[in-house]
Amino acid sequence: MSSVSYIRRPNRLGKLISTPGGRKLAEAVAQAEANIESMRPGMLAEVDGALDRLRQAAARQDAAAHADVYACASAIVGFAGLCHLKRLGEVAYNLCELSDRYIEAGAWNTAAIAAHIQTMGVLRMANLPEDSPEAEAVMEGLKTLVRRAEEKAAAEASQG
Amino acid sequence: MSLANLGSRIDLRKASILLVEPNNQAMDVLTSIFLGFGATHCLKASSFEEAQQVAHSAPLDLIACEATLQPEQPDGYEFVHWLRRSNLEPNAFAPVILISSHTSNRNVSRARDCGAHFMITKPLAPTVLLQRILWIAQNNRTFVECASYKGPDRRFQNLGPPDGVGRRHNDLSAELGDAVERNMDQDEIDSLLSPKKVVR
Secondary structure: OOOOEEEOOOOHHHHHHOOOOOEEHHHHHHHHHHHHHOOHHHHHHHHHHHHHHHHHHHHOOOOOHHHHHHHHHHHHHHHHHHHOOHHHHHHHHHHHHHHHHHHHHOOOOHHHHHHHHHHHHHHHHHOOOOOOHHHHHHHHHHHHHHHHHHHHHHHHHHHO | OOHHHOOOEEOOOOOEEEEEOOOHHHHHHHHHHHHHOOOOEEEEEOOHHHHHHHHHHOOOOEEEEEOOOOOOOOOHHHHHHHHHOOOOOOHHHOOEEEEEOOOOHHHHHHHHHHOOOEEEEOOOOHHHHHHHHHHHHHOOOOEEEOOOOEEEOOOOOOOOOHHHOOOOOOOOOOOOOOOOOOOOOHHHHHHHHOOOOOOO
């Protein structure tokens, strides 16, 4: 059995944080949220830029394209939720999951990736209220498209 | 875990905080959150190399690091792995929060095994980030050092040994022995839990 050491260190952060003064927790959160809100135009530009790069990456055939799709989807996840684009962020997260799974498996389903990108485009342009039936229908439509695309790919793989 | 249970104030004015984030806009978001929390001394790095340089140059009280850094370069997980084995005092033991857009099982496992204290997911929610900072500040986890791992103790939730198999000298056996005494009856239990007033 290899040797294991257990090391107890002084809690520097704990001491600093608990010094008298500072901000009330609620005030700290409120100030942080207000700071984020003031950056919304820049974050929306990041979402739109990442969406454009995502479309371009999905259209490419080179070796780095799949990793770029994943990276662009990750970038959208990071900003969409902060711009009150929760649904768009959810689709981007699903695209992260999907592209990560495809990259790991050495597979790629162009139709399923395209369905995600089109859905994100619709959600960005249509400006649907987050919990509206229309937004829900768009999300359901995406699930159906992806399921069909994966079933089709599986059927083709079993025939070939 | 709610903020209400974790004290009423936070003072980050004297804390030295390293923020590692390759995207400028995301760095601005991260910085603005910490400024909102009252931090005044944020050091910034946009790559693995820059983060290493900062770690060499100043004592750090907290590190918030994006998991995905520059393409074709070591990522945030590798930075934390390097930091833990760097023997830098006191930074090798600094609390690290990894931040990731995609928290797949693989990424969360990597975060745990590279020596990070926590992983939080984007989009960044100030409440969640503050909760994690307070949790780290109030729970000083012991560091474990062995051939395959160096970092905060990964067992901190009192869930017992992983998969019920004890590997540490103080792990109890998963096998339960036979009872050595009879079970207490309900009256005996009640007498222990509901003390009666003594009649003089």
